[in-house]
Amino acid sequence: MNTLHHAHWPQGLPHELVVPEASVYTNLQVSALRYPDKAAIIFYDSIITYSxxxxxxxxxxxxxxxxxxxxxxxxxxxxxxxxxxxxxxxxxxxxxxxxxxxxxxxxxxxxxxxxxxxxxxxxxxxxxxxxxxxxxxxxxxxxxxxxxxxxxxxxxxxxxxxxxxxxxxxxxxxxxxxxxxxxxxxxxxxxxxxxxxTPEDLACMPYTSGTTGKPKGCIHTHRSVIFNSVASPTWSGSIVANHVSLAVLPFFHVTGMQSVMNSMIYCGGTLVILPRWDRDVAGQLITRYAVSNWTLVPSMMIDFLSNPRLAEYDISRLNRVSGGGAAMPAAIAQKLLDLSGQVYMEGYGLSETMAASHVNPPQRMKQQCLGVPYFNVDSRIVDPTTLQEVSQGETGEIWIHGPQVFQGYWNDPQKTADSFAELDGKKFFRSGDLGYMDAEGFFFFTDRLKRMINASGFKVWPAEVESMMYQHPAIQECCIIAAHDAYRGETVKAVIVKKTGSDVTAQDIMTWAHDKMAAYKVPKFIEFVDSLPKSGTGKVMWRTLQEKEAAKAK
Structure with missing residues (x-):
């Protein structure tokens, strides 16, 4: 187990965390007993107390x-x-x-x-x-x-x-x-x-997709859910009811669910809720309620800091600004630091780990970095072919062992078995993400083994989108790839071979797709081609198309 990062561990915190042996619901029950008249939720100035x-x-x-x-x-x-x-x-x-x-x-x-x-x-x-x-x-x-x-x-x-x-x-x-x-x-x-x-009962099942094209449920017990509910606020060194969190990151997503909703309920803090991103209302709420915690995706911060009305808002009382899903651009991170004194805290996690498994230490935050394995987590960089740990600085697959790791995929024992491997007597989850570890034990992301598009933190799985696109009567073949997007980081592009005689337009297909799938999955760009590149066995060579697209962005 790597311990290089222990030299940068938050002062006064243990390496191993003991969390409640209870259901996640009891966190609310306890906070309601402790703080019955305190604001649990603020919803456009309307207040709901814990009781x-x-x-x-x-x-x-x-x-x-x-x-x-x-x-x-x-x-x-x-x-x-x-x-x-x-x-x-x-x-x-x-x-x-x-x-x-x-x-x-x-x-x-x-x-x-x-x-x-x-x-x-x-x-x-x-x-x-x-x-x-x-x-x-x-x-x-x-x-x-x-x-x-x-x-x-x-x-x-x-x-x-x-x-x-x-x-x-x-x-x-x-x-x-x-x-x-x-x-x-x-x-x-x-x-x-x-x-x-009990802690072993089923608690939450967020869905994630994969190369099979169908979303799969990630099985989490109360034990795996409660861990990050406690670990997230503990990492910053303060479990207090004074926290006020701007809750604009979606609750259905594990980061918003765990690092915002469940963490605040555990602390007895206050959740200031926005159903949909609005930079002006966000600024008003941060000012009005002295928001202390804000977890977000980079696109929100980019939009917030570009607001001509920014000077009207008081963001000085923020003491933790954090997020993940995509790297924060260095220029935006610097502007946040200049305006608020806050260094953006980046982390890394997946639906399979119920949010974070790696986070940057508060006193040693590196930008565009996944952070270090935090409480109770053993993480390795492993060669995905030999299944042997690689040397420091070399790229390999990120493997994770910890209490927040899920139990497996719902109704899919084979995918579950394929997603775990043993190393040094421990069972590790294979993330499918490639990265490396630097000389101080910090992890950095480099690429994906899995084929996935990250659009402002929303995960888009090309195989799933392709399976839906093939329902269009004019599409003969389709390959979904990532295209560069200045705001979202990545967006969806469809490379399509039309059926003979079809006069369908790109706009026709996009309009149709909006009725079939969530908006973030709908291709923003469509390119018509005569044929798709294929291997000797007839498989579409999506990576060839992806590399060609990536070259355009350089």
Whole structure:
């Protein structure tokens, strides 16, 4: 095990962390007991205290069990943007001893049908503005129940902030068998049964995709989820209820879920929620509520610091600005430092590790660096062919052993087996990412073994997009690659061979794709070609196209 990085370990912190032997729900229960009248959530100036949050969680958990028939170990879909109901729903599902299946609210009906069928989710919590995408599946699949949340139910105070129309929309939940409004569910008066979940029970299953083209569920227990909920705030040296976090990174994504939502609930901190990025409202909220913690992706910071109104906002009370998913441009990191005195803290993690496995030490932060393996984590750089550890400075695959590593992929024992390997008597997760370790034990990313596009932190898997693109009647062949994007870092490009006689245009295909898949997966660029390069066995040589595209950006 490498210990070079121990020389730069945060002062006063142990190398091994002891975390609660409990369910993730108990973190909320404890914070509600400790801080009943403290603001847990601020939603466009409307405040929900910890006692109010806990009470609504219990009421919803009771409805899930008594009316929807949710039982221990069942999977429940959670499909909405950042809002109070996401947090309530997340903890209510856990309180009902069930497993949260968080999904991207940008997903369309065809995509959602896979998540429902694969997870066997019979119940879904969904927000009103995207309910129409889920509605056709109720009763026509294994999905039997949907509780529909209206964001404006939690707008209880007049505000000068700009509220998007979809947030302030009035309640409009259709009457349909199996469909209930959120308000009706939490006011029904049901109480949950005794909480039974242990650290080994199923807790959360975020989905990730891969070369097979179909998203796979990452199985996490309460033990693996609770670890980073505790480790994240501990790493910065302060588990205090004074924290105020701007929660704009999506909660359905493990970084927003763990480093923001669950960490703040554990600390008893305050979550200032934005459902959708708005640089002016973000600046107003940071100023108004003395935001101390902000976890983000680089594209948000680029946009925030380019705002002509930036001088109107007070960001001086920020004491932790962090993120991952993509490297922060050096010029943007320097501008943040000049304005706030904050060095951007970069980290690294995956859905399989329930957020971070590597983070930069607060007192020794390197830019465009993954950081060091943090609490309880053993990470190695391994030759992906020989499966032997490489020398310091050499590139290899990043392997991870730690308490936050998932149990495996849902319904896919072969993919699970392929994703783990043993080294020095330990079971390591093979990340599929390539990197190297420097002389001080810091890890750096270089490339991917997996074929994946990273668009502003959203992971796009070409095989999945290709499988959907082939549904278009004019597409003979299609290869999805990454194209450079100044704002998103990478974006999606489709290289297409049209069927003979087709006069379809690039715009036609993009318009069609918007109805079939989440917007971040839709190709931003389309190139028509006569043929795709292929190997002697007939496989499309996507890497040849990718290298050609990369050469254009130089």
């Amino acid at each position: 109010e949050l806990h009470a609504e969680v219990l009421a919803l958990a009771g409805y899930l069990q008594r009316v929807c028939g949710v039982q221990r170990g069942d999977r429940v879909l959670l499909n909405m943007q950042n809002c109070p109901q996401f947090i309530i729903g997340f903890y209510a599902i856990l309180r009902a001893d069930a497993m949260v299946v968080p999904v991207n609210p940008m997903l369309m009906t065809d995509e959602l049908s896979h998540y429902i069928a694969d997870s066997s989710a019979k119940t879904a919590l969904v927000s009103q503005e995207i309910f129409s995408r889920l509605q056709p599946l109720i009763g026509n699949s294994i999905l039997q129940n949907a509780i529909v949340a209206t964001y404006s139910d939690h707008l209880t105070k007049t505000t000068s902030l700009n509220i998007p129309d979809f947030v302030k929309a009035e309640r409009q939940v259709p009457e349909q068998a199996g469909v209930c409004s959120w308000q009706a569910a939490v006011t029904a008066g049901y109480q949950p049964q005794a909480h039974m979940a």
